Amino acid sequence: MQTIPNLAAHSLILGLLLGGVSTPVKADDFAYVSNFNSHNVSVINTGTNTVVATVAVCSTNPFCSPFGVAITPDGAFAYVTTIDNVAVINTGTNTVVGTVAVGGLASKNIAITPDGAFAYVVHDISAGSVSVINTGTNTVVATVAVGSSPWGIAITPDGAFAYVTNSGSDNISVINTGTNSVVDTVAVDSFPLGIAITPDGAFAYVTNSGSDNVSVINTGTNTVVATVAVDSFPRGIAFTADGAFAYVTNQDSNDVSVINIDTNTVVATVAVGIAPYGIAFTADGMFGYVTNPGSDNVSVINIGTNTVVATVPTCSGPICTPFGIAFVPPFTNDADGDGVPDDEDAFPDDPNESEDTDSDGIGNNADIDDDGDGMPDDFELANGLDPLNAADADADADGDGFTNLEEFRRRTDPQNAADFPIIPVAITILLGEDQE
Numbered sequence: 001m002q003t004i005p006n007l008a009a010h011s012l013i014l015g016l017l018l019g020g021v022s023t024p025v026k027a028d029d030f031a032y033v034s035n036f037n038s039h040n041v042s043v044i045n046t047g048t049n050t051v052v053a054t055v056a057v058c059s060t061n062p063f064c065s066p067f068g069v070a071i072t073p074d075g076a077f078a079y080v081t082t083i084d085n086v087a088v089i090n091t092g093t094n095t096v097v098g099t100v101a102v103g104g105l106a107s108k109n110i111a112i113t114p115d116g117a118f119a120y121v122v123h124d125i126s127a128g129s130v131s132v133i134n135t136g137t138n139t140v141v142a143t144v145a146v147g148s149s150p151w152g153i154a155i156t157p158d159g160a161f162a163y164v165t166n167s168g169s170d171n172i173s174v175i176n177t178g179t180n181s182v183v184d185t186v187a188v189d190s191f192p193l194g195i196a197i198t199p200d201g202a203f204a205y206v207t208n209s210g211s212d213n214v215s216v217i218n219t220g221t222n223t224v225v226a227t228v229a230v231d232s233f234p235r236g237i238a239f240t241a242d243g244a245f246a247y248v249t250n251q252d253s254n255d256v257s258v259i260n261i262d263t264n265t266v267v268a269t270v271a272v273g274i275a276p277y278g279i280a281f282t283a284d285g286m287f288g289y290v291t292n293p294g295s296d297n298v299s300v301i302n303i304g305t306n307t308v309v310a311t312v313p314t315c316s317g318p319i320c321t322p323f324g325i326a327f328v329p330p331f332t333n334d335a336d337g338d339g340v341p342d343d344e345d346a347f348p349d350d351p352n353e354s355e356d357t358d359s360d361g362i363g364n365n366a367d368i369d370d371d372g373d374g375m376p377d378d379f380e381l382a383n384g385l386d387p388l389n390a391a392d393a394d395a396d397a398d399g400d401g402f403t404n405l406e407e408f409r410r411r412t413d414p415q416n417a418a419d420f421p422i423i424p425v426a427i428t429i430l431l432g433e434d435q436e
Contacts, residue, residue, distance in 0.1 A: 029282045030091070030328045031289050032078045033298060034066040038320035041066060041080055043094055044289070046282055048328075049300060049310045053094040055258040057087040068109040069324035072135065073116045078326065079133075081107035081121055087140060091328050100138045102131045109152050109324070113159045113177065120162050120175075122150045128166055128173075132180055144277045146173035147279035152195040154204065156219065161205050163217075165192040172206060175224060184222045188215040194236045198261065199243040205259075207234035207248055214248060216264060226264045230257040240283035240303060247301075249290055256290060258306060268306040272299035278325040291322040298322060357388050364388075375408045383414050 020403050030052075031044040039062065043053040057080050058064035064082035071078050071091070078089040083106045088098035108124045113137070119133040128150035132142040147166025155162045155177070162175040170192060174184040190210025197204045197219070204217040212234065216226035232252035239261075246259040249272075256276060258268035273292025276299070281288050287309075288301040296319060300310035314322045336351040346363065347353040353363025358372025370378050371386075373393035380387040385397070385404060393405040402416040407414040410421035 003055045005253065012194050029284075030085050031280065031298070032069050032071065032089070032091075032328065033078075033278075033291060033322045034069050034080055035314055035320035036067060036293065036323050038315045038317055039064055039066065040315075040320075041069070041078070041089065042314040042320075042322070044298065044312055044314075046287065046289070046300075049312050051191065051312065051314060054315075055089055055094050055096065057082060057089070057096055059087070059096070059099055060084060067323050068107065068122075069326040070110045070112045070119060070288050071326045071328050072112055073114060075328045077135075078110065078328070079110055079119050079135075080324070081110050083107070086110070086119070086121060086133065088331075098138050100140065100288065102133075102140060103143075103383040107131075108150075111153045111155045111162065113155055114157060115159060118177070120153055120155065120177075122146075122153050122164060122306050123191065124149055124151055124167075128140055128164075128168070130162070130164060130175065136297060144173075144175055144180050144182065146182060147171050147185070148277055149211075151193045152207075155194045156197055156198060157201045161219070163219075165195050165206055167191050167193055167209075170215065186217055186222050188217075188224060189213055189227065194234065194244065194248075196237045196239055198239055199241070203261075205237055205239075205246050207232045207237050209251070214246070214259065228266065230259070230266060236276070236290075238279045238281060238288070240281060240288075245303075247279050247281075247288050248346070249279050251277065254294075256288075256301065260338045270301055270306050270308065272301070272308060273297050273311065277323050280325045280327050282327060285363070289325055289327075291325050293321045293323055296320050298325070358390065366371055366386050379408055385414070400415050 029046040033042045039055055039058045041055040042051045045052045056068050061084050064084050066080045066082045067082040080087045086100040087096050090097045108122045112119045121131040123129050128146045128148055130144045131140045134141045146164045148168030149165045151167045152165040164173040172186040173182045176183045188206050189208035192206045193209050194207035201236035204219055206215040214228040215224050218225045230248050234248045234250050236249040248257040256270040257266045260267045262282045272290050274294025276290045276292050278291040290299040298312040299308045302309045314320050336349050338351040340354040342348040345354045346356040353365050355364045357370045364370045370377055371388050371390040373390040377387035385392050394403050396403055397414045398417040400420040402420050404414040412421050413419040
């Protein structure tokens, strides 16, 4: 019998609170891009590299200037920071289904914990702070004081710590997400803005815009262990899925520096649009998308060749100024919330079942004979056979002339040639078999 993992119920609860579970069908990645001056969010289909939807995110203030974007791990919701609040977009309908008041503080970047339970919002003010949003209720449950003029934020893969760049105090605040308190402060170089953490959680890379370099912090010791020179006024940073390279957007030189993580050296420089800021990668890791506020478009970089292969305008108006970017990965309907898309789920309404190998209407978790070959799963597993392969019923594992199914029926060992079924002579004659 096969064990199917049960996903946390958080996404289901969140969906109910915000007007239903989002279950759209998507074949390609979708990038959500915040447009600061057109006060909306563009949705880019990466399969066609075209804007397929534009979402108005301003509520009380028509000039709310959206900036940061983060997507919940289940892909159901995009959280967008504005100067007024945080807008919550249902990615299935591309409509705003909620807003979260954050005390009237101007918000910049945002990050969501790996379990999707909390969103951390950075407020770019002198007396810097971070608001913690419970995504199940969409309310602020904590406020954490950090350094001066905080800007960027990244959360460790285990969700234990949030790292915040403080551009006014040239340091990094390390927040324990369990207590929502600052537990360490790390000095870096001048005017830190962007930050990203390696997929293994071992290092945090910080872009220092005032000193044109990147600080590498060992997250185990919270000390700077390397400094990498890049081009002019670095801002955004993101890692490839395998963690081998960091891509850094350089605002004043209109390019992207590619850092080899093993050597902490720049191995490529890619020219993009004007004043690049945000960067994010597609789910397959093949392409990096860079927002260019100065040219109102997004550059698409082929990671294999480090060349721009497409440019996507993010608005049709005179100016939109795209900044933040985040991806919703490909997903399909999942009615029972078990993590298996409906079109791949034999039981789309049963969260405890998703496969029916022998098509007998009984799911593999409940079925004692998943492949329907006449041999119970327990017998097959105990004797080195495959409970999901019906063909091994007619095989002869020990070469004694009897199939595995015959040995099961006669209670002999299918892996021991010396232990084989004894067929009475009379039955043998009746079956028409020759006797010697």
